[in-house]
Amino acid sequence: MNLDSLLEIVNSKLLTMQSRPLSWAERLILRGIWDDCTYNQMAQEGGYSPGYLSNVVAPELCQRLSMLIDRRVNKRNCRGLLEQYAACLNTEKLPSEQFPANFYSNVSYSHVSQDMLPCFPSGSVPLGSPFYIEDSALKAIIREEITKGGALVRIRAPRENGKTSLLLRILDYANSINYRTASLNLEQVDSTILSEPNRFLRWLCANVTRQLQLQSNLDEYWDEDLGAKVSCTLYFQDYLLEHINSPLVLALDEVNQIFEYPGVAKDFLPLLRSWYEEAKRLPIWQKLRLIVVKSTEIYVPLQLNQSPFNVGLPVVLNEFNLQQVQQLAQRYRLNWNSGQEAKLLMAMVGGHPSLIHTAIYHLSRGEITLAQLLETAPTSTGIYCHHLQRLWATLQEQPNLAIALSQVINASQPVQLEPILAYKLKSMGLIKLDGNKATLSYQLYQNYFNNCVYLAS
Numbered sequence: 352m353n354l355d356s357l358l359e360i361v362n363s364k365l366l367t368m369q370s371r372p373l374s375w376a377e378r379l380i381l382r383g384i385w386d387d388c389t390y391n392q393m394a395q396e397g398g399y400s401p402g403y404l405s406n407v408v409a410p411e412l413c414q415r416l417s418m419l420i421d422r423r424v425n426k427r428n429c430r431g432l433l434e435q436y437a438a439c440l441n442t443e444k445l446p447s448e449q450f451p452a453n454f455y456s457n458v459s460y461s462h463v464s465q466d467m468l469p470c471f472p473s474g475s476v477p478l479g480s481p482f483y484i485e486d487s488a489l490k491a492i493i494r495e496e497i498t499k500g501g502a503l504v505r506i507r508a509p510r511e512n513g514k515t516s517l518l519l520r521i522l523d524y525a526n527s528i529n530y531r532t533a534s535l536n537l538e539q540v541d542s543t544i545l546s547e548p549n550r551f552l553r554w555l556c557a558n559v560t561r562q563l564q565l566q567s568n569l570d571e572y573w574d575e576d577l578g579a580k581v582s583c584t585l586y587f588q589d590y591l592l593e594h595i596n597s598p599l600v601l602a603l604d605e606v607n608q609i610f611e612y613p614g615v616a617k618d619f620l621p622l623l624r625s626w627y628e629e630a631k632r633l634p635i636w637q638k639l640r641l642i643v644v645k646s647t648e649i650y651v652p653l654q655l656n657q658s659p660f661n662v663g664l665p666v667v668l669n670e671f672n673l674q675q676v677q678q679l680a681q682r683y684r685l686n687w688n689s690g691q692e693a694k695l696l697m698a699m700v701g702g703h704p705s706l707i708h709t710a711i712y713h714l715s716r717g718e719i720t721l722a723q724l725l726e727t728a729p730t731s732t733g734i735y736c737h738h739l740q741r742l743w744a745t746l747q748e749q750p751n752l753a754i755a756l757s758q759v760i761n762a763s764q765p766v767q768l769e770p771i772l773a774y775k776l777k778s779m780g781l782i783k784l785d786g787n788k789a790t791l792s793y794q795l796y797q798n799y800f801n802n803c804v805y806l807a808s
Contacts, residue, residue, distance in 0.1 A: 354385050357437050364419055371479060375527050376408045384429050399526055400533070400562040407519065411477040414470075472708040475515040478523055481682050482708070483516060484675045489666065493517075494524055496664045497600055500637025501630020503623075503663030506644045509780035511705035511738065512668050514644050518602055521642060525600040530640075532600045533562040537608040545609060548618040549579040555619075556586050559601065565594055580622050587626070592638045600640045607645040623659040646778065670702030679708065683715035692721055699725055700735075701793045703780070709734055729798035739799050742779060746800075749775075756781060760801055765790050 358381065362372040373381070376399065383393035390409070394401040399408075409426065416424040420436045476483040496502050504521075508514050522532045535558055544550045553569060560567050572586040573579075592599065603623075609616045623641060630636040643659060671679070673693055680687040687693050700706040713719055713734055727733035731740070746753040755772040765788030768776070773789055776782045781796055782789040791797050 354382065357433055360437055360440065361416070361419065361433070365415065373412075374408075374479070374523065376404065376523065377412045377479075380404060380409055380412055381429070384426060394564070397526075400564065402562060403522070403526065403532065403534070408478065408523075411479045414477060415479050472705065472712050475519055476513070478519055482679065483520075484671060484679050484704070485520075486669060489517075489669070490520070492664070493521055493666065497521065497525060497530075497640045497642070498528075499640075500598075500634075501627060501639065503627045503641040503643065503659065504666060505660055505663055506642065506666040506668070507660075508646070508668040509778060510646050511703075512670075512780070513704045514646070514668065515604060517666075517668065518604060518642065518644055522600065522602060525640075530598045530600050531563060531595050532602070533559045534602040534604065535559070536604040538605045540608065545612045545615055548615050551609075551615045551619065552579045552583040552622075556583055556591075559587075559591060563591065563595060563599070565591065580618055583622065584626070584629075587639070588629075588633070588635055592635050595638070598638050598640055600642065602642040602644070604644045605646065606643050620659055624662065627659065627662055668704075671697075671704055671707055672702060673697065676702065676707055676711075680711050680715075683711050685711065685715055695721060695725065698794060699728055700795050703793065706735060706738070706793075706795070729795050729802075735795065739795075742781065742796075743800070743803060745779065752776060752779075756800060759789050759791055760797060 358373060358378060365372055376397065379393055379397040379399075383390075383396075388396075390401045390405040393399070394404050397404075413424045413426070413429070416429065416433070420432060422432050422436075424432055472482070493504055496504055506514050506517065518534070522534055525532050535555070540551070540554060544554050553573070556569055557567060560569075568590055569586065572590060573582045577585075609619060623643065626636060626639060627641065630639065641659075641663070643663075645660075673690060676693040676697060677687050677690060680693065685692075696707065696710055700710070710724055710728075714721060714724065719734075724734060728735055729739070730736070746756060752772060752775055755768050756776060758768070759766050759776075759782055765785060767787050768789050770787075773782065773784060773787070776789070777784055781792055783792050
């Protein structure tokens with residue numbers, strides 16, 4: 352069987368699993384595997400960065416194929432296993448099809464092949480995962496925005512709210528329309544680099560150069576007399592943007608990491624703003640599309656005309672609604688059609704994506720009942736213990752935040768807080784604001800922090 356026929360079979364079977372069909376990048380990888388190509392060769396053919404194919408697309412593709420054929424798939428065995436899979440289909444002897452359609456909803460996960468089990472929901476949701484709940488309206492808005500010259504999209508939400516998962520899908524779309532992409536997570540920057548603006552800007556240029564597979568040319572453009580910001584700008588303008596023939600989507604994740612380094616923040620953040628403004632003046636800068644992602648757990652005052660956080664398209668991630676919670680439960684094969692179970696869970700954790708996902712994962716495995724989960728949720732032995740302990744650790748480090756949160760917990764009506772404290776607590780996801788009045792976000796936090804001796808004191 353030739354590859355094209357096999358790809359059609361795989362696409363058809365993926366759709367029967369209520370999964371998306373193969374993306375262009377996934378097809379590129381499969382063709383590369385058939386031709387015994389390296390990821391570098393695949394990237395050159397498709398216009399991607401090798402790291403994007405090997406670290407982002409390939410792992411998710413292997414996971415999807417593993418779930419499809421009930422075998423663990425990797426780059427080395429992919430071709431052989433898919434050919435065996437197609438042969439079994441042709442002879443109607445595929446082992447997984449011997450089970451009735453409702454097999455997985457009638458048995459515990461302990462009887463299912465480990466390759467087909469959903470992974471514990473930690474970190475971003477991989478591309479193609481059936482457990483990603485998409486906001487179609489938001490996706491359409493962002494897709495349209497990044498096709499505009501000089502666009503800037505800024506995504507802000509507390510930790511564990513799906514920012515990086517959304518970013519993966521924006522970059523995948525950009526690659527699918529033949530844009531160049533570069534993605535940098537600022538959590539990966541060494542503190543020694545973040546301590547000096549010049550070193551940080553050189554780090555930025557070097558990493559983007561590498562992801563674009565260009566030869567590094569930093570020393571030719573770096574001029575001490577001009578300064579690091581001008582040198583960095585000229586490097587992007589006259590070298591990077593000049594040497595690519597399509598738009599560049601530059602994604603900067605966890606930008607809030609540099610807030611702890613005022614020297615870098617005061618240079619870098621206005622620089623991003625200046626690049627956005629340059630696109631209105633110089634056509635070359637219209638090639639650049641910026642995506643800035645931050646958790647905003649630290650308040651950093653910036654002059655309005657220097658901040659990149661008050662221009663461009665602001666994206667606020669919405670919490671899950673009742674329908675989306677039921678949809679996710681269905682994908683985990685939980686029978687929550689009445690909506691009663693979803694309502695009980697949401698009464699504890701609202702529509703917080705990560706908290707909802709974690710609960711449904713544990714419930715789907717039969718490890719705990721919903722009643723047990725809700726009873727232990729706000730305790731140090733419940734499924735949210737690490738999430739709650741992380742928030743408590745932040746409050747212990749910043750006593751003024753703990754005092755402000757205690758005021759909200761102990762009040763019978765919404766409370767007006769000092770603006771910066773309200774901003775920080777909202778950024779952490781602990782409170783919601785209606786005008787200037789604060790209320791606690793979830794019952795989970797009310798029950799947990801109300802019992803904390805630290806807050807009580």
